[in-house]
Amino acid sequence: QAQLVQSGAEVKKPGASVKVSCIPSGYTFTNYIISWVRQAPGQGLEWLGWINIYSGNTKYAQKFQGRVTMTTDTSTNTAYMELKSLRSDDTAVYYCARGNRIMVRGATVSGHLDLWGQGTLITVSS
Amino acid sequence: DIVMTQSPDSLAVSLGERATINCKSSQSVLYSSNNKNYLAWFQQKPGQPPKLLIYWASTRESGVPDRFSGSGSGTDFTLTISSLQAEDVAIYFCQQYYNTPLTFGQGTKVEIK
Numbered sequence: 001q002a003q004l005v006q007s008g009a010e011v012k013k014p015g016a017s018v019k020v021s022c023i024p025s026g027y028t029f030t031n032y033i034i035s036w037v038r039q040a041p042g043q044g045l046e047w048l049g050w051i052n053i054y055s056g057n058t059k060y061a062q063k064f065q066g067r068v069t070m071t072t073d074t075s076t077n078t079a080y081m082e083l084k085s086l087r088s089d090d091t092a093v094y095y096c097a098r099g100n101r102i103m104v105r106g107a108t109v110s111g112h113l114d115l116w117g118q119g120t121l122i123t124v125s126s
Numbered sequence: 127d128i129v130m131t132q133s134p135d136s137l138a139v140s141l142g143e144r145a146t147i148n149c150k151s152s153q154s155v156l157y158s159s160n161n162k163n164y165l166a167w168f169q170q171k172p173g174q175p176p177k178l179l180i181y182w183a184s185t186r187e188s189g190v191p192d193r194f195s196g197s198g199s200g201t202d203f204t205l206t207i208s209s210l211q212a213e214d215v216a217i218y219f220c221q222q223y224y225n226t227p228l229t230f231g232q233g234t235k236v237e238i239k
Contacts, residue, residue: 112181
């Protein structure tokens with residue numbers, strides 16, 4: 001059974017960085033794109049970006065450009081999301097989610113997000 | 127960015143009755159080359175990640191009960207729960223994957239009347 005398992009909750013001080021891991025199992029890692037989505041307490045869902053596991057190409061939401069880095073380690077089948085210069089409003093549950101690779105207007109993009117990790121609570125507090 | 131707007135924000139429906147949630151996108155999410163709408167619906171229960179219910183606007187994900195259905199095209203979409211069950215109490219989100227950034231509706235909370 002396919003699943004995504006994320007690293008545990010963390011508490012960080014403002015200005016620090018956090019790196020969340022996402023480990024897939026039960027499917028071929030390189031066949032998919034991993035998106036990262038966050039949800040602040042009691043709020044909606046916000047997409048941070050994605051990484052094409054096969055090519056390593058990334059696409060970030062403009063809001064997070066310069067602060068977020070998404071990487072993979074195919075030797076350990078792990079995807080990572082690092083967010084820097086943390087602020088209190090970065091407090092949220094961060095999810096990784098799988099999407100299949102599809103072609104749209106000549107570009108490889110993510111299809112629907114059919115598998116989600118359990119979420120990682122990141123708390124930013126002084 | 128494509129803005130997704132859901133209505134209503136919440137609704138209360140009696141057990142066994144129909145629940146209807148609407149989702150409107152600020153621009154079309156229909157790709158003319160393949161006639162597919164890049165629109166998904168998710169269900170989220172407290173303390174859980176979102177669960178995919180519907181993709182391509184109307185294709186039910188494997189294992190999702192057939193009381194859940196999606197319809198619509200272009201900019202206007204609907205999620206229908208034909209006969210509400212107690213386990214359907216949740217927040218429902220629509221999401222477009224036509225363009226980046228991927229964007230979600232604000233969510234609709236479904237409760238039992």
